[in-house]
Amino acid sequence: MTKILFIEDEPTLQKTLSDVLKKENYEVLVSSDGESGLKTAQAEKPDLILLDLILPKKDGFAVLQDLKKDETLKSIPVIVLTNLEGTTDVEKVLELGATTYLVKANYDLQEIIFKIKQTLEK
Amino acid sequence: MSLRNILNQFNIAKQCRQYNLSLWQCPGFLTIVMGVTTLIVMSGTYLIANHYAEEPEVAALIVIIVTAIIFVIGYLIVNSFNYLAEANRMKSEFVGIVSHQLRTPLSALKWALGLLIKEEALSEEQRKEYLEIVKSSNNRMIKLVNDLLDISRIERGKIDIKPQKFSLAKLAQESVSDLELAARKNNVKIELKNDENLPDVWADPSRIRLVLQNLLDNAVKYSNDNGRVEVKIGREGDNLRCEIIDNGVGISVSQQSQVFQKFFRSDNIKKNQVEGTGLGLFIVKAIIEMSKGKVDFESKEGKGSNFWFTIPIIKF
Numbered sequence: 001m002t003k004i005l006f007i008e009d010e011p012t013l014q015k016t017l018s019d020v021l022k023k024e025n026y027e028v029l030v031s032s033d034g035e036s037g038l039k040t041a042q043a044e045k046p047d048l049i050l051l052d053l054i055l056p057k058k059d060g061f062a063v064l065q066d067l068k069k070d071e072t073l074k075s076i077p078v079i080v081l082t083n084l085e086g087t088t089d090v091e092k093v094l095e096l097g098a099t100t101y102l103v104k105a106n107y108d109l110q111e112i113i114f115k116i117k118q119t120l121e122k
Numbered sequence: 123m124s125l126r127n128i129l130n131q132f133n134i135a136k137q138c139r140q141y142n143l144s145l146w147q148c149p150g151f152l153t154i155v156m157g158v159t160t161l162i163v164m165s166g167t168y169l170i171a172n173h174y175a176e177e178p179e180v181a182a183l184i185v186i187i188v189t190a191i192i193f194v195i196g197y198l199i200v201n202s203f204n205y206l207a208e209a210n211r212m213k214s215e216f217v218g219i220v221s222h223q224l225r226t227p228l229s230a231l232k233w234a235l236g237l238l239i240k241e242e243a244l245s246e247e248q249r250k251e252y253l254e255i256v257k258s259s260n261n262r263m264i265k266l267v268n269d270l271l272d273i274s275r276i277e278r279g280k281i282d283i284k285p286q287k288f289s290l291a292k293l294a295q296e297s298v299s300d301l302e303l304a305a306r307k308n309n310v311k312i313e314l315k316n317d318e319n320l321p322d323v324w325a326d327p328s329r330i331r332l333v334l335q336n337l338l339d340n341a342v343k344y345s346n347d348n349g350r351v352e353v354k355i356g357r358e359g360d361n362l363r364c365e366i367i368d369n370g371v372g373i374s375v376s377q378q379s380q381v382f383q384k385f386f387r388s389d390n391i392k393k394n395q396v397e398g399t400g401l402g403l404f405i406v407k408a409i410i411e412m413s414k415g416k417v418d419f420e421s422k423e424g425k426g427s428n429f430w431f432t433i434p435i436i437k438f
Contacts, residue, residue: 012230012255016237019248023241083225104229108236 003027005046007037009055020109034058038066041073048120053082068097077119147202156195163188223266227259269401276408283329283412287322290362291355297334305342310349317356325413325433333409336402337429341368361432369426382407
């Protein structure tokens, strides 16, 4: 079963997206802050990571940096899923090695699933 | 352009009011002052120079002084433009933060509604869960928009304060009961400890209710499980002092100076994932100051906070 790690601190968003992912037969791991997200990534080696940017304890930029520094984790595709939207933020996460960048409020769940499938097929 | 518009252009006082600036900070007014000063002083210089025709140093000295005065006024004008530009920048930043704050509940709404509409095989329990998300996101947006409207009124000086005599202890009692349900959900106990025979205060009860709600709400939200919140009211000179004491997460020393700023949210709050707009305490401070009271706090990280305010007993 394909394993997806969803790092997001907002409970309403955790619940809705992970419900859909489960329905699509993915195994979903949810972390509510950057630190525990990183730990889960190290322990579980997911196939894909969905990462929010504004997170408690360790923000998404720092998590992404650490993920890409770790030899065992750096090949895992990371989709940044956030409501921040500034060209500098986009450039920064893509530079740090994120696969793609989605603004939550602009995508519905089906579109996000589609992006996830696309990324996993690559 | 109608005559009225042209006349309005010359109505400097109105322009200054629109910019929310005092006359001495207002570019239009300062330019006129500079013009008038230049005219008067130049004429004066001409007369004096004629008088002291044999002593050109005196005339030169006067010209230097006049130039210095014009320079100072020019500097004030540039400064006021800078002030306006800074205010404009802050406003843009404010709009950015608000939009971002709205996007979170909007995303949750969008996703939950998508699930409710598209997914046919939903159990009754799931439907209810998604509807709850719709409801809570909606409430969050309403709260944010209401706070913003309050702030906009406060900043334009348009907030109505209708003072009257009322019992602060009774109002506190009511506010505590309003919050009882939320407190029970968080496993927090609220205790009310008032001194006996407290006199009435002179303020706007609906605004003070908002203050109490905001402070109590914070105390409950930022308390840990099994928390305790204490509300104490006592007399302090010509004021009543109300303290709201919690044993919650507290605020670190480095962040204490920012607590009453707009959109301030402490790191401890973010760590504990409590939602909020960061506008409540800004509103609290504005209301208390408009009510001729004082508001402040003491806090120790990990131990809790004590937020207190005073309001006058006697009529002003």
